[in-house]
Amino acid sequence: MKRKWIAYALCFLIAAGCAAGAWAARVNAGRSAASSLELLLPLSQQIMSSDKSIVIKHADTYQNYSDEKQFLDTGRMLGRLFELPEDGKLSREEDHILYRTATTDSHGADLTMLWVGFFDHTSELILTGGSGPDTSPADMIELQRKLTDKLQSIGIKPQWNVMIQGVLAGDDVASSPSPTDWLVAKLQAKQVEQYEDNGSTSITYYSPFISEHISNGKQAMNLQVAVHRNSITQEKRVTIGTPAITIEY
Template structure:
């Protein structure tokens, strides 16, 4: 009887702690892994409003000869992703495009783009975004599902993770910036070393190499795989931070 009471007490304590952790911010379920999980604690420590999380995969895929060939590949993609392909692609000048909605809920939006360029090259892009804490685990689940589906197409997944939102900064400051404590937090929590920085009147961008971040930017010899940027609204003075691996690919 006593053992039963103790066990019940432990279960209740565990449940309370779990609920408290979920209420405090954006968290992934236990045992989740990846760059999204690594960036979330840092973002949660500095972002105070308008939080947004985006995960993207972009890669080249099979070249095409003509519109019929492009449509056939679109059909194959739609089969793997369990979608219904439109009969004809959208044509914008000399570019062909199929756009699929993968998810559209109150917490999460996700799309797939299959793009054909005039030279016959192509691009496959998957994007999922959430503005709600309830959507974080959904994004993670989509990543896992897409990893399998991309593998079925013979594609190695290449994830771009970005978290963006407003920070509590000195709105009277004439320059955007990262506080010394935040820069130290980036360095320590993500085991990051600064590689380069760029600054103008309203923006600051710092590139890092992190020893624990999975994704690496393929187009740099400096092994940049982490980027943090702050943009200051010239009218309101509000500062917005963007934290990304391996690089920021949205407006900051």
């Protein structure tokens, strides 16, 4: 379990920022990866301006490796599978080795693969996709479906972390549509906890409509909504994610 969060942390650094909580990671698979994104899109369209970004992440264990050469060969094979450049970089760290390759697809979405090898020869495979200025929500849904099919083709059950981020629509929270009302009405979401600090508010929920979930140490959670106010511009940025927000908000 500790290694899963080491791998997640590496993924967050590549995505430029980490705001993950101290959760005991336990993801139960259920709905397809795309359905989680499709489930959040109507809410994002109600509470965010049109200029929004989408991030999808998969992170889970993968096969063991025998030595560094075999690790590199497998990394290149995985790169070919996900249609990534084969000239990825191999780096050596204190407690792991890392193979990284990345590309931008025809719709402007960025895709990064990290394969992390630990010194007991176990490994983690991490895929991160992020929308670009010209990437539509439909493009991200299609990318997620494509990656899901490829993961399943090598015997991996995808464990997706999905997030949408954008500027809050309206002049202030009071004049904007309430995500709480939408979540209760559409997803039967129940609030698990709330956190406020330095201009940010984060609310955690559990919804029976989202079958993937993790634990916060006390109870199940599978959805978060966060609002952060820029101290200079006073602009409010909204982030929604399932089963949790794992990017900077």
